[in-house]
Amino acid sequence: MxxxxxxxxxxxxxxxxxxxxxxxxxxxxxxxxxxxxxxxxxxxxxxxxxxxxxxxxxPFRPSGFVVRAENVGDKLVVHNYGHGGGGVTLSWGTSELAARLVREASGARVAVLGSGAVGLATSRLLQERGYSVTIYAKDLPPNTTSNTAGAQWYPFLVYEREHATPAFMQQFVEAAGIANRRFQLMVGERYGxxxxxxxxxxxxxxxxxxxxxxxxxxxxxxxxxxxxxxxxxxxxxxxxxxxxxxxEPSIYLPALMSDFFVAGGKIVVQEFHSPADVAQLSESTVVNCTGLGAHALFGDQELTAxxxxxxxxxxxxxxxxxxxxxxxxxxxxxxxxxxxxxxxxxxxxxxxxxxxxxxxxxxxxxxxxxxxx
Missing domain, CATH: 3.30.9.10 (D-Amino Acid Oxidase, subunit A, domain 2)
Structure with a gap:
C-alpha cells in the first residue's frame, strides 16, 4: 500500500x-x-x-538471512545473521536452526558473537543442549540494535521476493514457526x-x-x-x-540475560575486526550473531543497513x-x-x-x- x-x-x-x-x-x-x-x-x-x-x-540481505556453517581455520563458524526487520521475531527460530549445526559433544565450550536478541536466543538454546557458552560482544543490552526494535511478532523486511530461493523460503517458514511457538511460551510479565x-x-x-x-x-x-x-x-x-x-525489549532482553547467567553463561566485552581475531578464541566452535557487523567481520557485501x-x-x-x-x-x-x-x-x-x-x-x-x- x-x-x-x-x-x-x-x-x-x-x-x-x-x-x-x-x-x-x-x-x-x-x-x-x-x-x-x-x-x-x-x-x-x-x-x-x-x-x-x-x-x-x-541488517538486511535481499536474499534473506544466513544460517549455515563453514570452517574458518581450525574453527567451525556457524552463521546466524542478516534478519532485516525480523531479528527479534525470528530469533528463536533461526537460532534453533543454527544450534542444530553445532557438532560438539554436550558439555563442550561454545563461543557466541553478539548479545542482541539473536545472540541471546542462540546462547540459551545452546545452554539447553548442555553446552558451556561464552558471549563475546562489543555492546550489551541496552545498547544493542534489538533494544531499538519495535518488536511486534511478525517478520518484516527480511528478504526481497525476487532474490529469495525456494530453499530459503522453506527455512524462513520453519524458523518463523519455531519462533512463534517459543514466544507463545514466554507470554507473561517475566519476559514482557x-x-x-x-x-x-x-x-x-x-x-x-x-x-x-x-x-x-x-x-x-x-x-x-x-x-x-x-x-x-x-x-x-x-x-x-x-x-x-x-x-517489550526493555523487559525481554534483561530477562534473557538473567536466564543466561543463571545457567552459567559468561560474557566478555570484546570487538572483533577480522576472522583472524575470531581464530584467536579458545573455543573450537563459534556462532556468529553479529548482525550488521558481519558485513565487515566476514566480508558479506550483500548485507546492508x-x-x-x-x-x-x-x-x-x-x-x-x-x-x-x-x-x-x-x-x-x-x-x-x-x-x-x-x-x-x-x-x-x-x-x-x-x-x-x-x-x-x-x-x-x-x-x-x-x-x-
Whole structure:
C-alpha cells in the first residue's frame, strides 16, 4: 500500500463505509452480526509528549538471512545473521536452526558473537543442549540494535521476493514457526510478551499481501477479522484486525540475560575486526550473531543497513492496540508509545533524521485525529 494514497484517503474519508464486519476462518470470510462502532482510545500525538527518538540499523540481505556453517581455520563458524526487520521475531527460530549445526559433544565450550536478541536466543538454546557458552560482544543490552526494535511478532523486511530461493523460503517458514511457538511460551510479565490486537488500515481492499492465502506466513495470523462499515473507527475504509504478540525489549532482553547467567553463561566485552581475531578464541566452535557487523567481520557485501527511526511518546496505558497505515505504524509499550515509518536503505548513520521525525508525527496526528470517538 502506498503511503501517499493512504494519506489522500485520510483527508477525504467520511462515514460512508458499506461493508459489514466479517471474520476470516482459515481461507474463508464469514459474515458477522451487524456491528457497532468499535471504541478505541485515540493516541495523543502532541509533539510535547515526545520523550526520545531512537535510530536502529536493520541488517538486511535481499536474499534473506544466513544460517549455515563453514570452517574458518581450525574453527567451525556457524552463521546466524542478516534478519532485516525480523531479528527479534525470528530469533528463536533461526537460532534453533543454527544450534542444530553445532557438532560438539554436550558439555563442550561454545563461543557466541553478539548479545542482541539473536545472540541471546542462540546462547540459551545452546545452554539447553548442555553446552558451556561464552558471549563475546562489543555492546550489551541496552545498547544493542534489538533494544531499538519495535518488536511486534511478525517478520518484516527480511528478504526481497525476487532474490529469495525456494530453499530459503522453506527455512524462513520453519524458523518463523519455531519462533512463534517459543514466544507463545514466554507470554507473561517475566519476559514482557503479551497478545494485543493490531489494526491494518488501507484505502484499498485487501486482495494481496499478508492477508492473502498465498502469504507464506498466513498460518501464523490469528483471528483475522474485517472491521468495516459502522464498526470501523479508523479514517480509512478497509481495516483488518489480527491478534499478535508484542515484545517489550526493555523487559525481554534483561530477562534473557538473567536466564543466561543463571545457567552459567559468561560474557566478555570484546570487538572483533577480522576472522583472524575470531581464530584467536579458545573455543573450537563459534556462532556468529553479529548482525550488521558481519558485513565487515566476514566480508558479506550483500548485507546492508536499512535505517529505521522511532519517535517515542510518553506511555499512554489506555492504548492497548497497534495500528498500521501506509508505511506508518504505532506500537504501545510500557516504556512509551512508538511511532515509526522510516526505511532508509543503505543509510548507515545513527543520527536522527529531523525531517523524517516531523513527517511521522504529522501523519500520525492526521490519522488519529480522524478516528471516531
Amino acid at each position: 502506498n503511503r501517499r494514497a493512504a494519506l489522500k484517503t485520510l483527508g477525504t474519508a467520511a462515514g460512508a463505509f458499506l461493508l459489514d464486519g466479517c471474520m476470516r476462518r482459515g481461507s474463508q470470510v464469514v459474515p458477522g452480526h451487524p456491528p457497532e462502532l468499535l471504541h478505541l482510545p485515540r493516541v495523543d500525538v502532541r509533539p510535547e509528549l515526545e520523550i526520545r527518538t531512537v535510530v536502529g540499523l536493520r 510478551v503479551r497478545w494485543i490486537p493490531n489494526f491494518y488500515c488501507s484505502p484499498d481492499p485487501y486482495t494481496s499481501g499478508r492477508f492473502a492465502p498465498g502469504n507464506p506466513l498466513h498460518q501464523f495470523l490469528v483471528d483475522v477479522t474485517a472491521i468495516e462499515g459502522p464498526s470501523n473507527p479508523f479514517p480509512l475504509p478497509y481495516v483488518r484486525r489480527v491478534q499478535t504478540m508484542m515484545i 536499512v535505517k529505521g527511526q522511532l519517535t517515542v511518546l510518553m506511555p499512554q496505558p489506555a492504548v492497548n492496540y497497534a495500528a498500521h497505515f501506509g508505511d506508518d505504524y504505532m506500537f504501545p509499550r510500557r516504556d512509551g508509545v512508538l511511532l515509526g515509518g522510516t526505511h532508509e536503505r543503505d543509510v548507515w548513520t545513527l543520527d536522527p533524521n529531523p525531517d523524517a521525525k516531523q513527517r511521522v508525527l504529522a501523519e500520525h496526528q492526521q490519522f488519529f485525529s480522524g478516528m471516531k470517538a
